[in-house]
Amino acid sequence: MSGSRRVPRALHPIAWWLWAAGLATVSIRTTNPLLLLLILAALAFVVANRRTEAPWARAFGYYLVVALSVVALRVLVRTVFAGALTPSEHILVTLPQLPVPSWYAGIRIGGPISLEATLSAAYDGLRLACLLCCVGAANALANPKRALRVLPGALYELGVAVIVAVSVAPQLIESFQRVRLARRLRADPARRLRALRPLVIPVVEDAFERSLRLAAAMDCRGYGRAGAASPGARRVTGAAMVAGMLSLCAGVYGMWDPTMAPALGLAALTVGSLLCVLALVLGSRRVMTTAYRPDPWALPEWAVSACGLGAAALMSSAYGVWGLNPALSPLRWPALPAMPVLAICLAALAGVVSPPPPPSRRRAARPAASPGRSRPDRVSETVA
Amino acid sequence: MIVFDQVTVTYDGQGEPVLRRVDVRVAEGELCLVVGPTGVGKSTLLGAVNGLVPHFTGGTLSGRVLVAGRDTATHRPRDLADVVGVVSQDPASGFTTDTVEEELAYAMEQLAVPAAVMRKRVEETLDLLSLADLRDCPLHELSGGQQQRVAIGSVLTAGPSVLVLDEPTSALDPTAAEEVLAALTRLVHDLGMTVLLAEHRLERVVQYADSVLEVRCDGTVRHGSPQSVLSDASVAPPIVELGRMVGWTPVALSVRDARRLAPPLRARVASQPTEPAHRRSAVSPAQALRARRVLVRYGDLVAVNEVDLQLHAGEVTALMGRNGCGKSSLLWALQGSGPRQGGSVDVAGLDPHTLSRSAARRLVGLVPQTPGDLLYHDTVAAELAEADRDGDAPEQSGGGSAEQILDRLAPGIDRGVHPRDLSEGQRLALALAVQLRAAPAVVLLDEPTRGLDYHAKAALGHVLDTLAAAGHAVLISTHDVEFAASSVDRVVVMADGDVVADGGTEQILASSPAFAPQVAKVLAPLPYLTVGQLKGQLRC
Numbered sequence: 001m002s003g004s005r006r007v008p009r010a011l012h013p014i015a016w017w018l019w020a021a022g023l024a025t026v027s028i029r030t031t032n033p034l035l036l037l038l039i040l041a042a043l044a045f046v047v048a049n050r051r052t053e054a055p056w057a058r059a060f061g062y063y064l065v066v067a068l069s070v071v072a073l074r075v076l077v078r079t080v081f082a083g084a085l086t087p088s089e090h091i092l093v094t095l096p097q098l099p100v101p102s103w104y105a106g107i108r109i110g111g112p113i114s115l116e117a118t119l120s121a122a123y124d125g126l127r128l129a130c131l132l133c134c135v136g137a138a139n140a141l142a143n144p145k146r147a148l149r150v151l152p153g154a155l156y157e158l159g160v161a162v163i164v165a166v167s168v169a170p171q172l173i174e175s176f177q178r179v180r181l182a183r184r185l186r187a188d189p190a191r192r193l194r195a196l197r198p199l200v201i202p203v204v205e206d207a208f209e210r211s212l213r214l215a216a217a218m219d220c221r222g223y224g225r226a227g228a229a230s231p232g233a234r235r236v237t238g239a240a241m242v243a244g245m246l247s248l249c250a251g252v253y254g255m256w257d258p259t260m261a262p263a264l265g266l267a268a269l270t271v272g273s274l275l276c277v278l279a280l281v282l283g284s285r286r287v288m289t290t291a292y293r294p295d296p297w298a299l300p301e302w303a304v305s306a307c308g309l310g311a312a313a314l315m316s317s318a319y320g321v322w323g324l325n326p327a328l329s330p331l332r333w334p335a336l337p338a339m340p341v342l343a344i345c346l347a348a349l350a351g352v353v354s355p356p357p358p359p360s361r362r363r364a365a366r367p368a369a370s371p372g373r374s375r376p377d378r379v380s381e382t383v384a
Numbered sequence: 385m386i387v388f389d390q391v392t393v394t395y396d397g398q399g400e401p402v403l404r405r406v407d408v409r410v411a412e413g414e415l416c417l418v419v420g421p422t423g424v425g426k427s428t429l430l431g432a433v434n435g436l437v438p439h440f441t442g443g444t445l446s447g448r449v450l451v452a453g454r455d456t457a458t459h460r461p462r463d464l465a466d467v468v469g470v471v472s473q474d475p476a477s478g479f480t481t482d483t484v485e486e487e488l489a490y491a492m493e494q495l496a497v498p499a500a501v502m503r504k505r506v507e508e509t510l511d512l513l514s515l516a517d518l519r520d521c522p523l524h525e526l527s528g529g530q531q532q533r534v535a536i537g538s539v540l541t542a543g544p545s546v547l548v549l550d551e552p553t554s555a556l557d558p559t560a561a562e563e564v565l566a567a568l569t570r571l572v573h574d575l576g577m578t579v580l581l582a583e584h585r586l587e588r589v590v591q592y593a594d595s596v597l598e599v600r601c602d603g604t605v606r607h608g609s610p611q612s613v614l615s616d617a618s619v620a621p622p623i624v625e626l627g628r629m630v631g632w633t634p635v636a637l638s639v640r641d642a643r644r645l646a647p648p649l650r651a652r653v654a655s656q657p658t659e660p661a662h663r664r665s666a667v668s669p670a671q672a673l674r675a676r677r678v679l680v681r682y683g684d685l686v687a688v689n690e691v692d693l694q695l696h697a698g699e700v701t702a703l704m705g706r707n708g709c710g711k712s713s714l715l716w717a718l719q720g721s722g723p724r725q726g727g728s729v730d731v732a733g734l735d736p737h738t739l740s741r742s743a744a745r746r747l748v749g750l751v752p753q754t755p756g757d758l759l760y761h762d763t764v765a766a767e768l769a770e771a772d773r774d775g776d777a778p779e780q781s782g783g784g785s786a787e788q789i790l791d792r793l794a795p796g797i798d799r800g801v802h803p804r805d806l807s808e809g810q811r812l813a814l815a816l817a818v819q820l821r822a823a824p825a826v827v828l829l830d831e832p833t834r835g836l837d838y839h840a841k842a843a844l845g846h847v848l849d850t851l852a853a854a855g856h857a858v859l860i861s862t863h864d865v866e867f868a869a870s871s872v873d874r875v876v877v878m879a880d881g882d883v884v885a886d887g888g889t890e891q892i893l894a895s896s897p898a899f900a901p902q903v904a905k906v907l908a909p910l911p912y913l914t915v916g917q918l919k920g921q922l923r924c
Contacts, residue, residue, distance in 0.1 A: 145482070164480055170524050171476065182757035184721040185750050185819065187742045187774035201760040205804060210477045216440055217478030221539065222465030222494035288496045292489035293503060 008356045010052070013142030014150055015301040015354075020138035022308025023347045026315040027130035030324045031123040032334050038344045039130050043137045046351035051140050052358070063136025067129030074125030079113045088329055089114035116328045123326075146295055152280045156289065160223075164214065168207075175206045225288075237282045244275030300355050307350040314343035385546060385578045386410040386433055391447035392603075393428050393437060402428045404603035406447070410580065412545070415572050415592055417610070418582040419619050420599035422807050422837045426582045429599060430550050433580060434468035435461045452545060466495055469539025471549045473835075475531040476524065484526075484534050485510075485519045491542040502541075509537045512574075513567050528707075529560025533567055540571070546578045547571065554584050554835045557707040557863050561588060568592075584837045587621035587866065587902055590614065591638035610637055619838050622866055623902045625915045629922065642906045650910055653921045661869050661889060661913040662700075672697045672731065672857035673718065673748070673826045679726035680713045687713035689881035690727065695826060695857040700848045702868040702889075703861040704899075705878035711861040712753065714878070715828045718859075719750040731826060742774070742822075749824035753831045755815035756804065764790075764806070764814060765799040771818040790817035793847050809840035813847065820851075827851055829860040833867050845871035869893055869901040869913040889913065 027039050044060075051057040080095075097111035145166075148159040179202045186198070218224075247268050254265020318324070323335035388408040394401040402425040410416050418426050431437035435456035438445045449456040452467045461470075472478055481487045488509055492502045510516045513533045523531065532552055539547070549568070553561035569592050571577050580597075583589050590596075596613040598606045606613055611634030614624045623642055627635030630649055636642035673695040680688040687710045695701060703711050716722025718729055720736030721744070729735050736744040752758065761767040771786035790797060794813035803811060812832055820827065833841055841864070848871055851858050862868055868875060868889060875892040877885040885892050894904045894911045904913050912918060 160480070163482070166482070178752075178754065179757045181716075181721065182752045182754070184741055185719065185745060185752065186758060187745065187822075198760040202757055205756075209804075213472065213474065213477040214480070216436055216461075217470070217472065218480055219440055219461045220434060220436065220465060220468075220470040221480075221491040222462045222542065223480075225462040225465065225494055289493050290496045290499055290502065292486065292493055292499065292506070294499060 006355045008358045010143060010146070010295070010358060011050075011141070011304060011354050012150075012295040012297050012301045013144075013147035015297075015304045016142040017138050017147070018305035019308030019347070019350050020134045020141075022305075022310070022312040023137075023344075024131050024134040025312035026340070026343055026347065027127060027134065029315050030340060031127055032324055032326050032337075032340075033123055033126055034334050034336050035324075035340050035344065036123075036126045036130050038341065039347075040133060042344050042348035042351075043130075043133050045348055046354075047137050047140050049351040050354050050357055052143075054143065056144055057140050060133070060136045060140040063133055063139070067132045067136075070128050070132065071122060071125035074128070075118055075121045078117055078121030080109060082108050082111060082113060082117060085112060085114055086329070089116045090331065091115075092118065116331065119331075120328055149291055150295070152284050155280075155283075168210070168214075171210065172203070172207060176203050179203050179206075233282065237279050240275050240282065241279035244272050244277075244279055247272030247275060300353065303353040304350045307347050307353065311343040311347035314346065315340055318343070385412040385414075385452060386580065387448070387450040388432070389448040389450070391432065391445060391449060393425070393432065393443055393445050395441075395443040401603050402443075403432070403599075403605070406605050408597060408605060408607050410578060410595070410597075412578055413572075413576040414594045415569075415579045415581065416595045416597055416607075417586075417589060417593035418580060418597045418599065419586060419613075419617060421601065421619060421839055422584075422809070424599045424601055425603055426599050427550055429597075429605070430470075430548050430580060430582055432456065433546065433548050434464045434470055435459060436470070462494075465491060465544075466542050467544050468546045468548060469536075469542065469544040471532070471535050471539060471547070471552050473551045473554055475528075475535035475552075478535060479523050479531075482522055482524070483519075484515060484521050484523065487523060487534055487538045488515075488541050491538060495542055505541050505543070509541050512540070512570070513537045527560060528556045529563040532556065532560070532564045536564070536567060536571075544577075546580070549579065549581045551582050551584060551835075553588065559706060561585070565589060565592070584835065585621075585864075586614075586619065587623065590621055590624070593637075611635055621902065622915055623906065626903055626906065626918070629915060629919065639902055639905045642902075646906050650907060653907075653910065653912070653918060655910060657912050657917040658920055659917060661917055662871055662873060670697055671695065674730045675718060675727065676730075677727035678714065678717050678724060678729065680710070680717050680723055681725050682723075686881050688717060691878075691881075691883050693718075693876065693883065695859055697825070697855050697857050698852050699874060700852050700858045700860070700872045701874045701876060702872040703859055703876050703878065704863065704865075704868065709878045710881040711878055712830055715750060715830050715859070715861060718826075719748045719828060720744040721750070745819065745822045745824060747824055748826045748828060749819035749822060750828040751812065751815050751819055751830065751832065753834070755812045755832075758815045758818060759803040759811070762802055763800050764797055764803060767803060767814060767818065768799070771821040774822070786817050786821040789820050790814060792850065793817055793820075794843070807840070808835045809843060812836075812844070816847070824856070826857045826859070829858070831861055831863070833860075833862050833864045841867050841871075848872075865893060865899060865901050869904070870916065 023039060023043065027036060030036065047060045051060070091112045092115050094112040095110040098109040100107070100109060145163060148162055151159045176199070179199060182202075183198055249272075251265050251267075251269030251272050254268055318337065318339035321337050321339055323337040324340065326334035386409070388406045391403060391406040392401045393403040406429070418429060420426050428437050431441060432445065432449050433451060433456075435449070437443060439456075439460050445457075451464060454464060454467060456464070479487055480490055485506060488506045489502055492505065497505075510519055513536060515530070515533060515537060518526065518530060518534075523534065526534065536547070536549075536552070552568075553564050556564065565588060568579065568581070572579055572592070581589065581593075590610060593610045595607060596610045596617070598613050598617045600606070600618070614620055614637070615628060615633070615635050620628070623637065623639065624635050626642065632642075632645055636645055671694045673693075675691065675693040677690040677692060678688055679686070679690050689710075691714060693714075703714070705711055713722060717724040718736075720729065720739065721741075724737055729737060731747040734747060736747045739747070759767055761770060768786040768790060790813060793816060794810055797806065797810055797814070803814060806814065816827075816829070832844060836844060845867070848858055848860070852873075860872070872889055875885070875887065875889050876883055877892065890911055890913060893900055893913060894908075897905075900908070901913050903915055903918070904911070
């Protein structure tokens with residue numbers, strides 16, 4: 001298991017997503033701040049250990065910032081719009097209270113803030129923050145484009161559309177900056193609304209022309225070549241997909257609604273999944289493409305997904321263990337139950353069992369040259 | 385390999401066919417150059433090869449087009465992807481992925497080529513087009529020439545036997561164009577590919593062509609050896625014009641061939657041209673614009689390094705230099721809209737940088753590299769009306785309305801047409817008319833020759849002469865040596881943000897071996913630049 005001897009390679013993106021989903025399942029089951037902080041630490045450890053130098057790998061930092069603001073917001077809302085107090089609660093500070101109409105009874109704006117309410121808000125916020133960071137970690141570790149490429153064939157067109165949209169974005173920005181600069185060469189805009197038209201029209205025209213050229217280029221290169229499904233087959237696929245989705249919804253509702261028999265919900269869920277799988281298989285049959293350098297699914301992928309899913313399973317087995325949802329009255333230091341800690345450590349192991357990411361070759365090869373567009377385009381941020 | 389059998393193409397809503405009874409056979413391994421003025425149907429001809437016309441563009445095609453035995457009537461473009469590779473003018477608009485390697489593999493993925501074969505072909509193509517160092521690069525970070533090479537590679541991986549290129553170098557600077565053409569000739573010679581190539585700048589490619597296909601204005605075509613077709617085609621590079629005038633048969637196509645024929649010619653003409661390459665109008669000694677120590681920098685990058693420049697009323701000046709040497713930055717700084725970190729610009733005692741937009745454009749007018757960016761109305765008429773509203777130039781300038789200016793620059797443009805539907809040259813004229821309506825003393829044009837054919841360039845030269853005669857100071861940035869030789873009075877060369885040379889056209893252009901126009905290369909050491917200069921000599 002020593003990391004130094006293993007060949008660096010990118011892990012299959014699905015492995016990272018499975019791992020993150022497992023850890024998210026762990027975090028959703030507890031409000032214990034110690035456990036939640038431990039989960040954050042595990043996420044941070046794996047991300048720091050295994051992320052590449054690609055742009056998306058910086059995502060984790062942004063998610064962390066958002067997560068922290070979620071905690072802050074939760075605490076703020078809870079303290080300002082406080083509920084009723086019990087006499088045993090500890091008062092931290094007393095804010096000036098806003099008078100509210102009588103029909104608004106039960107909710108105060110301002111007034112005394114209790115330590116219990118603040119803590120419960122913070123625990124809750126922390127759980128949300130953990131969930132967010134799980135998504136952030138998966139985003140930072142898995143190459144989003146490669147994740148799209150493993151979509152089933154039926155969703156191939158969707159993946160292509162997303163990739164095209166992503167690669168068109170920089171071109172759109174470039175075109176917008178160019179047009180905005182060109183606008184300065186004509187007279188001052190008269191009014192606000194009239195000033196928008198000269199900016200938007202050329203950019204939109206540009207985008208339309210570009211999409212036509214792109215469509216032509218894709219056609220020339222064989223896109224949609226083996227996509228001839230008969231209208232009948234297409235209708236069957238669509239119907240199966242819609243029925244499957246409806247059945248899935250019904251199933252989920254049945255599972256969560258205590259008044260319905262669980263067997264009914266389970267049945268609907270099973271039928272729904274089967275229909276969806278059928279639709280995907282049917283849809284995939286008509287798409288005949290191959291993937292360039294497909295990501296392998298080998299031992300490290302199994303290990304990483306096992307780390308995440310194993311943690312989730314351990315946590316589920318610890319259902320009802322004392323200390324998962326610490327009580328706030330009486331107030332005391334939360335306990336640290338052993339089983340969940342074990343689960344989180346197992347998840348953190350992913351940072352060791354996964355292969356190290358390949359070193360980036362891009363920086364070294366990158367020449368200084370850039371497309372022969374006028375320089376003011378690229379640097380107009382400095383002007384603005 | 386490619387057979388056109390009595391092909392006539394008519395677009396919907398147009399009475400006249402674009403192509404008329406085209407009967408052409410392009411043999412295997414042939415590099416066929418498609419020539420003709422802008423807008424005559426060269427693109428239609430190229431599009432018909434892989435069925436884009438009419439499957440994608442609409443219109444009616446009668447007759448038959450066969451490529452490697454496949455009829456385009458029954459094969460859509462996607463069904464011909466493994467036989468015909470198509471490369472367009474703007475490579476970036478055709479990219480569907482975002483790194484070099486994935487772009488090269490895209491066509492093969494569509495053709496369901498097995499993964500192992502794909503990997504091997506991508507590696508081979510990377511080597512063939514010298515792209516190996518760039519394999520992981522994001523496509524939008526590449527230079528124009530690199531992007532075009534990737535575009536060629538991305539159709540090559542599908543293993544086509546025919547390559548169709550529609551003006552692959554017209555958006556590139558000379559170095560990048562050389563890079564692409566070198567890659568192309570290598571493909572022709574090493575792989576024996578059949579290539580159909582349309583190109584404006586014939587002087588770059590004509591020497592590599594095995595045959596030339598001329599598309600005429602009435603939609604008919606003529607196919608033959610380069611020498612025979614070019615000897616009286618409506619478009620011709622300077623070297624062919626020289627050959628026609630002197631009466632060389634067959635006409636020389638490369639500088640090398642012409643130089644071997646040239647000694648008797650050099651003996652016949654005087655050692656000094658009797659007239660300048662460009663008949664200059666009266667240049668007034670008054671400086672229209674004086675720039676001192678202009679500095680433009682973007683962070684650490686110094687784009688324009690303390691440049692001094694004077695422009696005179698009535699003089700046409702060309703600003704030359706490779707891409708990224710600071711030409712555009714200098715133009716934008718002179719106009720006042722672009723950033724300027726130091727120095728001063730003085731036009732009639734005022735600095736345009738400190739004025740409002742409206743006031744600045746009355747001193748200095750700039751037409752940007754993409755003239756269409758200036759235009760945003762539905763019709764030419766609306767665009768002109770807007771220019772009249774914005775213009776409110778002082779009456780004494782005598783420029784007249786925008787409509788009158790446009791008629792002087794490019795007569796006969798339909799007022800009801802959408803500006804996007806104009807030809808490249810007409811759109812440039814419209815943008816220029818809009819800017820001239822404000823009657824600026826100084827007119828700047830950023831790369832106006834890009835994408836223009838010989839006729840449009842000659843027309844642009846006339847426009848510049850008219851402006852100079854009306855007392856404007858004109859500065860254009862350009863890569864086109866032939867255009868500069870025949871149309872400007874003075875050349876300023878920039879490199880790395882500095883002005884490295886500044887002087888008369890003859891002095892600057894004739895003195896450099898690589899930068900010289902074709903006529904100068906053939907006649908060196910005699911200081912002739914254009915065919916026009918020789919004309920007078922040979923008559924007497």
